[in-house]
Amino acid sequence: MTARTKPHILVSNDDGIEGPGLHALVASMKKIGAVTVVAPAEPQSGKSHAMTLGEPLRIREYQKNNRFFGYTVSGTPVDCIKVALSHILDEKPDLIVSGINYGSNTAMNSLYSGTVAAAREGAIQQVPSLAFSLTTYENADFTYAAKFARQLVRETLRRGLPPDTILSANIPNVPESEIRGVLFTRQGRSRWEESAIERHDMYGNPYYWLGGSLQLHDSDLSEDEYAVRHNYVAVTPIACDMTDHRFRSELETWGLQNTIKK
Amino acid sequence: MTARTKPHILVSNDDGIEGPGLHALVASMKKIGAVTVVAPAEPQSGKSHAMTLGEPLRIREYQKNNRFFGYTVSGTPVDCIKVALSHILDEKPDLIVSGINYGSNTAMNSLYSGTVAAAREGAIQQVPSLAFSLTTYENADFTYAAKFARQLVRETLRRGLPPDTILSANIPNVPESEIRGVLFTRQGRSRWEESAIERHDMYGNPYYWLGGSLQLHDSDLSEDEYAVRHNYVAVTPIACDMTDHRFRSELETWGLQNTIKK
Numbered sequence: 210m211t212a213r214t215k216p217h218i219l220v221s222n223d224d225g226i227e228g229p230g231l232h233a234l235v236a237s238m239k240k241i242g243a244v245t246v247v248a249p250a251e252p253q254s255g256k257s258h259a260m261t262l263g264e265p266l267r268i269r270e271y272q273k274n275n276r277f278f279g280y281t282v283s284g285t286p287v288d289c290i291k292v293a294l295s296h297i298l299d300e301k302p303d304l305i306v307s308g309i310n311y312g313s314n315t316a317m318n319s320l321y322s323g324t325v326a327a328a329r330e331g332a333i334q335q336v337p338s339l340a341f342s343l344t345t346y347e348n349a350d351f352t353y354a355a356k357f358a359r360q361l362v363r364e365t366l367r368r369g370l371p372p373d374t375i376l377s378a379n380i381p382n383v384p385e386s387e388i389r390g391v392l393f394t395r396q397g398r399s400r401w402e403e404s405a406i407e408r409h410d411m412y413g414n415p416y417y418w419l420g421g422s423l424q425l426h427d428s429d430l431s432e433d434e435y436a437v438r439h440n441y442v443a444v445t446p447i448a449c450d451m452t453d454h455r456f457r458s459e460l461e462t463w464g465l466q467n468t469i470k471k
Numbered sequence: 472m473t474a475r476t477k478p479h480i481l482v483s484n485d486d487g488i489e490g491p492g493l494h495a496l497v498a499s500m501k502k503i504g505a506v507t508v509v510a511p512a513e514p515q516s517g518k519s520h521a522m523t524l525g526e527p528l529r530i531r532e533y534q535k536n537n538r539f540f541g542y543t544v545s546g547t548p549v550d551c552i553k554v555a556l557s558h559i560l561d562e563k564p565d566l567i568v569s570g571i572n573y574g575s576n577t578a579m580n581s582l583y584s585g586t587v588a589a590a591r592e593g594a595i596q597q598v599p600s601l602a603f604s605l606t607t608y609e610n611a612d613f614t615y616a617a618k619f620a621r622q623l624v625r626e627t628l629r630r631g632l633p634p635d636t637i638l639s640a641n642i643p644n645v646p647e648s649e650i651r652g653v654l655f656t657r658q659g660r661s662r663w664e665e666s667a668i669e670r671h672d673m674y675g676n677p678y679y680w681l682g683g684s685l686q687l688h689d690s691d692l693s694e695d696e697y698a699v700r701h702n703y704v705a706v707t708p709i710a711c712d713m714t715d716h717r718f719r720s721e722l723e724t725w726g727l728q729n730t731i732k733k
Contacts, residue, residue: 258519258582265678291681295667317595319713320520333579333662364725374715393722395714400595405557416527419553446715451581452657453636453710460655463626
């Protein structure tokens with residue numbers, strides 16, 4: 210490949226510039242194209258599609274082993290994509306990848322995920338974008354996930370994506386030999402069972418930590434959370450359009466439009 | 472109505488406890504049911520579905536005219552709903568309403584919106600939920616929006632909503648006599664044209680403010696942004712399921728599943 214035909218890939222994440230999953234993804238993407246890294250300066254888990262409106266953002270260069278590695282942005286994953294496209298890159302990248310996230314972004318997790326949101330911001334800005342997540346918080350081994358990311362990115366570069374749709378891949382944290390295959394799934398309905406913890410400070414005033422655990426409400430392999438629990442890679446296409454089109458037709462029967470003036 | 476049959480309505484927003492739109496919505500909802508207010512202590516525009524993971528949350532009582540008005544939470548709109556359901560309310564409310572937001576939550580704005588996210592968190596927690604937004608930032612008149620909210624809430628209490636789907640209503644900032652009707656719309660494709668502003672601090676270091684303006688990419692009355700610009704109330708059903716189901720079928724042809732092991 211000549212320099213001209215080499216794709217330019219923007220890499221971001223939500224675990225921040227020091228996230229091991231980011232470094233695994235960058236190393237993997239460098240085998241495919243030219244890579245620019247723009248990642249949050251601090252961990253940004255659970256930030257969803259939040260953008261920073263009330264305060265300014267800083268961009269800083271980040272070194273790894275005394276060499277330039279990428280840029281940090283003092284904001285959210287979505288801020289990173291916005292600032293990368295408006296101020297860091299001279300032209301739009303060919304592709305944006307986000308991850309590899311610590312922890313699954315299946316089911317309702319997709320709504321809270323900064324990793325998924327960074328990719329979705331890429332789609333809004335009309336760049337084909339993908340998110341990658343490893344379904345564990347501990348003993349993470351990004352080896353196979355990084356390899357799979359390369360396969361899916363190569364295929365995406367070849368085939369393209371529909372406008373306003375991303376791919377969100379969740380990869381089980383097992384050796385490649387235990388992976389049972391790749392499934393194109395839907396966002397499942399598994400959701401968190403809340404258990405905010407109440408504590409008291411030294412003045413006796415209460416404070417709360419949000420917490421909980423993901424409860425399985427998915428029951429077949431078409432659903433992402435169920436698929437990854439059975440050692441399949443689950444790739445869910447996520448749209449920017451959140452309209453419930455089926456229910457929209459039903460709403461026509463609610464009779465609220467009677468007042469329409471010509 | 473007796474106290475037993477009066478619906479219990481939880482009201483939140485993303486502009487914060489002092490937002491005039493919240494107070495207009497609370498006054499309107501009090502004509503229908505018993506109201507509990509749990510709103511962010513500070514403005515939270517653009518926070519999307521972000522939740523607070525890295526720090527504790529505080530709940531405080533908030534007075535208006537020397538009388539208890541509601542609770543503030545030191546976090547995001549989604550935090551408010553989570554904390555309200557886990558620690559403030561004794562039982563699930565019959566309905567959650569979020570707003571009335573300053574500024575439209577049509578098209579891609581729906582992704583950034585904390586107002587929409589608060590309602591969506593309600594849906595995740597299996598409470599019928601609605602979001603209301605007034606399509607202006609200046610000279611806001613919440614009179615008609617608050618009245619329409621009451622109509623739509625009454626209808627929703629009567630008919631219910633599908634699980635995991637909310638209604639997001641955008642109301643033009645015009646007198647009721649100029650409203651042309653109510654349309655059940657889809658989330659449009661209008662998106663922000665970015666124009667992050669670069670400035671320099673006293674040390675000569677650059678910083679950036681995110682900004683821009685919503686560019687119209689919608690072209691008919693089935694799309695929310697187009698509808699509100701033509702003085703229709705636009706009600707978009709928003710699903711928690713973001714799967715692009717159409718593209719999912721096409722992905723089956725990508726041939727990545729060849730590796731599936733039985």
